[in-house]
Amino acid sequence: MTELLMRESRFISDQQFQQIRDWLYQRSGIHLNATKKSLVTGRLYKRLTELDLADFDAYLQLLRDPQQSKEAEMALNLLTTNETYFFREPKHFEFLQSLITRGELQKRVRVWSAAASTGEEAFSIALALAGQFGLQDPWQVTGTDINTRVLARARAAVYPLQDSQKIDQALLKAFCVKGVGKDNGWFRIRPEIRQHVQFQQHNLMLPLQTTQKFDVIFLRNVLIYFELEDKKRIVLNMLDVLKPGGYLLVGHSESIHGYDPRLVQQRPACYRYQP
Ligand SMILES: C[S@@+](CC[C@H](N)C(=O)[O-])C[C@H]1O[C@@H](n2cnc3c(N)ncnc32)[C@H](O)[C@@H]1O
Incomplete structure (x- = not known):
């Protein structure tokens, strides 16, 4: 990808972010608040490049495709926060x-x-x-x-x-x-x-x-x-x-x-x- 394309595909619009929030909520009940936009971009962008997708719209399309349930599982895995340790609290x-x-x-x-x-x-x-x-x-x-x-x-x-x-x-x-x-x-x-x-x-x-x-x-x-x-x-x-x-x-x-x-x-x- 050229540098310009990379910058564009890394950009996530408010609307795309909202669609990812809605998708995650439907799958898990997790409520991502508005401050999590850069965290979401960071976590999902790697997948975009691995799959050679042009932008987040293309990725959202994939997530909604019932034939692509493995990708939906992967996105869910990327979006949850899993910090834990032995004998916590x-x-x-x-x-x-x-x-x-x-x-x-x-x-x-x-x-x-x-x-x-x-x-x-x-x-x-x-x-x-x-x-x-x-x-x-x-x-x-x-x-x-x-x-x-x-x-x-x-x-x-x-x-x-x-x-x-x-x-x-x-x-x-x-x-x-x-x-x-x-x-x-x-x-x-x-x-x-x-x-x-x-x-x-x-x-x-x-x-x-x-x-x-x-x-x-x-x-x-x-x-x-x-x-x-x-x-x-x-x-x-x-x-x-x-x-x-x-x-x-x-x-x-x-x-x-x-x-x-x-x-x-x-x-x-x-x-x-x-x-
Ligand atoms: C921060 S970890 C907490 C781990 C452990 N309970 C602790 O206190 O150390 C939160 C975990 O909740 C899981 N989680 C989030 N939403 C969930 C849901 N709807 N159903 C089941 N697990 C969920 C995440 O995948 C993550 O592994």
């Missing part, structure tokens, strides 16, 4: 621990990491449960996300060694393996832990199909991407699959206060379902 893990100590969570406990990203949250929960119950008990963690790229990384369960710093040494030693040779600088979650954790794609705007309800749901650092009515809808979807007496945990910068009278706040970012 440690107060929630202390709370989980306290529930186990006081016998509220038993060895059959089921926990849902509802915006799991690359899996660090689901594996942090699994490591905490393994530390308490061991590996023989039938506890289970389900991790879901709308983004198929991050789910593939979660299933691989391999992480940079520096990311292990937040993991308790005893848990790290017991349930993770440090890479050697070509895997130097990486660590892997042991298969015995991974057997207790399953990942699947799920859009939070829809109800989750499951035969068994959960004792605890982690819905952290994701509600920020939605508008109020959609946040409420997502929380209601959670209540459909949360056991009475179960807990819903949200990010500490998020509040669902007043969303539903059946949710009773126990401590910051931690609600009990009392129908």
